[in-house]
Amino acid sequence: MSSKPIHRNGRGLFVGLLLGAVLGAVLGGFFGNRLIPALIGAAVLGAAMYRINPGGK
Numbered sequence: 001m002s003s004k005p006i007h008r009n010g011r012g013l014f015v016g017l018l019l020g021a022v023l024g025a026v027l028g029g030f031f032g033n034r035l036i037p038a039l040i041g042a043a044v045l046g047a048a049m050y051r052i053n054p055g056g057k
Contacts, residue, residue: 012049020045 024041028034 009050009052012052013046016046016049017042019049 020041020043021038023045024038025034027041028037031037
């Protein structure tokens, strides 16, 4: 375990949820269903962007 604190990014979570939902809805439209891909895209991209280090404080 490292001594550095783990950084979390709440703003990245919000932006990731929005971008993931929009991207999932657009891509899901090609397959006939927009809801499930939008939920999956929001969850995956939101979680990924939440882990991004927000940089210096």
